[in-house]
Amino acid sequence: MLRFAPSPTGDLHIGNLRVALFNYIVAKQKNKRFIVRIEDTDQARNVEGKDKEILEILKLFGIEYDDLIYQSKNLHFHQNLAFKLLEEGKAFVCFCSEEELEKEREKAKKERRPYRYSGKCENLTLKEASQRRGKFVIRVKKPATPIKFRDLIKGEQQFSPFEVDSFVILRSNGMPTYNFACAIDDMLSDIELIIRGEDHLSNTPKQIHIRNLLGYTKEVEYAHLPIILNEEGKKMSKRDKASSVKWLLEEGFLPQAIINYLILLGNQTPQEVFTLQEAIEWFDIGKLSKTSAKFDLAKLRFLNRKHLEKLDPKLLAQKIGVKEELGELVKLYLEEASTLKELKEKIRKVLEEKREFGEFKREAQELKEIIAQLELPTEFEEFKKEVMKRSSLKGKRFFKPLRLILSGADKGPEISLLYRHLRPEIKELIKL
């Protein structure tokens, strides 16, 4: 069983989409089930409706899941198991206030040493604890020996008890913390391979520690993906527009192109342009680069154009909101545009924008009058010959204004092709 576990606290991030994608691909390859788990234990930060939005995006990208779980539904497991650890002496009640801890953190920072829990409440007995009043949390006792695990991408990993620390597993409001809930849910769902971002690497020993204490012996495999960097080489954040899947979609990038790019990034693939189905055939998580990669919008644009080129003309026309017959014309403009948004704008200019003829005003007027009276032949050559004959114009003074009439721009796709696909519209275009 594999899983994707987003939190409904913000827009789906491009890095998260990649995590979902890889989990999906590997599940398909291994013929395992794949579930989505919404991590909603932080009520304060949950955003109403974000879960649905995330699910919709997954659907749009063709990432299908076998089951959907809400982490909050497992609350009773989390709480019961926290108390079990407490009773067994593997966890303890901690009364340290947040202010107190904050002070210690600042002190640690000033002394340039990493902050770790002081251990102050570690030896409080349950009896002593029950006699005290005030808010408290439950912390797990840090392990006695280093925690080791194997990562499919990073190799063997080892973390000292000091790095794991005695961390909080149950908050003062009774809700589990991320690491605790996550460790338990993965156990309950029988997750065998966890593919997630590198930023979770240091969480992994904590989660393993929890399951160890709970007596869970099954070994879980990990693959921590290098994070995606922005152009400055920093972790992509909400500040980077391209990090938002929603934004990319609005800009007119095709889901299949985004998928292509996310698989290509930091990877060795047999082709540059491919479909998700093809990738499932050869994708190898172990071949992913250990180095974090910068997000390259230019490359995405290139791939998007390639996928746009593969689209059925009618479907393409539909996507940019023009009649299906104009699909071939839209395709012509792929040589000048890389996204649906740009394409839409190009086509709008051809079909709707008022023409500016500049120095060719007189010639354009002459051509328009001729065209208005002409029965338009199928072939451009014929059309050209006829209009030329009737007009007395030739060369640049013929082609420039003609191009302007047909497309509204002084440059663009080959004029004979424009004519072929635009022919039914020409009588209208000369009125612009």
Add this chain to the structure above:
RNA sequence: GGCCCCAUCGUCUAGCGGUUAGGACACCGCCCUUUCACGGCGGUGACGGGGGUUCGAGUCCCCCUGGGGUCGCCA
């Protein structure tokens, strides 16, 4: 700062002891063209530094430097 990870063109990468260090995107030039962010052809451009090991190092080892991640009652 502690811990962890990483290091080949601007970007993504190939390379697994002997290569003119290859490809793709981007960029530039030429051709085609009335024109073009299409197409064809070509070009600029990289092994971070220092020590070893070796006949020989981008490839193996060490150090330095640089970059990234992480150190919450967030996930």
